[in-house]
Amino acid sequence: MIAPAVLTVDLEALAANYRLLEQVGGVPVHPVVKADGYGLGAAACAERLMREGARTFFVARTHEGERLRAALGGEPAIYVLDGCLAGRATRLREAGLRPVLNTEGQLAEWRAAGGGACGLQIDTGMNRLGFRPEAAPEPFEGLDLVLSHLACADDPSEPMNARQRDAFEAAAARYPGTVRSFANSGGVFLGSEYGFDASRPGICLYGGGPEGRPDARIRPVATFAAEVLQLRDVPAGESVGYSRGFIAGTPRRIATVAAGYADGVLRSYSPEGRVWVGGVLRPIVGRLSMDVCAVDVTGVEVAVGDAVELFGPDRMLDDAAAAAGTVAWELLTSVGARTPRIYIG
Numbered sequence: 001m002i003a004p005a006v007l008t009v010d011l012e013a014l015a016a017n018y019r020l021l022e023q024v025g026g027v028p029v030h031p032v033v034k035a036d037g038y039g040l041g042a043a044a045c046a047e048r049l050m051r052e053g054a055r056t057f058f059v060a061r062t063h064e065g066e067r068l069r070a071a072l073g074g075e076p077a078i079y080v081l082d083g084c085l086a087g088r089a090t091r092l093r094e095a096g097l098r099p100v101l102n103t104e105g106q107l108a109e110w111r112a113a114g115g116g117a118c119g120l121q122i123d124t125g126m127n128r129l130g131f132r133p134e135a136a137p138e139p140f141e142g143l144d145l146v147l148s149h150l151a152c153a154d155d156p157s158e159p160m161n162a163r164q165r166d167a168f169e170a171a172a173a174r175y176p177g178t179v180r181s182f183a184n185s186g187g188v189f190l191g192s193e194y195g196f197d198a199s200r201p202g203i204c205l206y207g208g209g210p211e212g213r214p215d216a217r218i219r220p221v222a223t224f225a226a227e228v229l230q231l232r233d234v235p236a237g238e239s240v241g242y243s244r245g246f247i248a249g250t251p252r253r254i255a256t257v258a259a260g261y262a263d264g265v266l267r268s269y270s271p272e273g274r275v276w277v278g279g280v281l282r283p284i285v286g287r288l289s290m291d292v293c294a295v296d297v298t299g300v301e302v303a304v305g306d307a308v309e310l311f312g313p314d315r316m317l318d319d320a321a322a323a324a325g326t327v328a329w330e331l332l333t334s335v336g337a338r339t340p341r342i343y344i345g
């Protein structure tokens with residue numbers, strides 16, 4: 001390993017998830033690669049997905065789009081979900097990016113700079129970004145995609161899903177000839193009536209389940225593993241780590257593992273977090289440090305240099321996230337900038 005903590009990205013599993021999402025949704029997949037591909041590396045992921053046929057991508061920020069354009073070249077369409085912020089139109093145009101316009105102000109900004117290919121976001125209930133349906137603009141030159149975003153796609157029993165779907169269908173009817181994009185990962189699994197013309201998944205591509213828990217159809221893509229740096233026997237009554245966050249009630253064997261909060265191990269991993277070591281799940285104990293965490297490996301056969309899996313095929317991303325009191329999206333995007341990404345598959 002080039003570093004004692006690495007994020008290994010299985011590009012073949014990414015491709016398999018892409019194919020699954022296309023098959024389940026029944027429409028082309030337009031991958032969301034914002035936040036550097038949910039932390040996995042936007043360029044590497046997008047390149048692999050282009051080999052599967054993807055030709056349209058979504059990012060959040062203008063500079064994310066610029067970087068992706070530089071990596072991918074001129075061919076794919078790249079939409080920017082932030083839209084056209086003040087003073088950004090020229091940059092968007094120069095990089096061949098398509099803003100997803102959210103307000104009249106953005107539309108005016110884009111038009112004033114000459115306009116061109118762009119999308120439009122309709123807010124069907126999220127109250128986050130986009131035009132409310134009743135305030136959506138007249139069709140205009142350059143508009144080639146209309147999208148809306150589900151608020152509760154991870155909960156198929158939520159009645160708001162159908163309300164948003166119907167509101168989107170009605171609003172999008174004003175823009176014939178544009179691509180209608182509605183479903184995120186969860187939406188892809190809500191049924192074919194949520195498909196429209198193209199889906200826009202993120203988390204399921206990267207190994208998260210559509211309902212926030214592991215799903216046997218989705219392959220794990222990212223493995224976050226770190227080496228055991230040192231092993232020690234801690235007598236009863238002694239403490240481990242900062243602020244005596246853990247006190248050994250009985251003699252414990254403690255592994256110091258090369259992953260701390262600077263690598264993206266959230267402090268909330270302790271005390272509920274479990275990591276995969278020596279073929280079993282064991283708890284992180286005490287307070288996380290910047291560079292290391294302590295794992296109770298009492299009774300487990302483990303040696304210095306062995307790998308501990310924080311999430312991956314043996315510790316599913318959604319389970320690891322739940323134990324840390326968060327969601328797969330946050331766990332993936334928290335993996336530290338210093339943690340090397342290694343690509344296989």
Ligand SMILES: *Cc1c(COP(=O)(O)O)cnc(C)c1O
Binds near residue numbers: 032201202
């Ligand atoms: C992040 C995002 C997505 C992808 O959502 P997932 O739940 O990760 O599939 C799709 N559309 C919009 C507008 C987003 O912000």
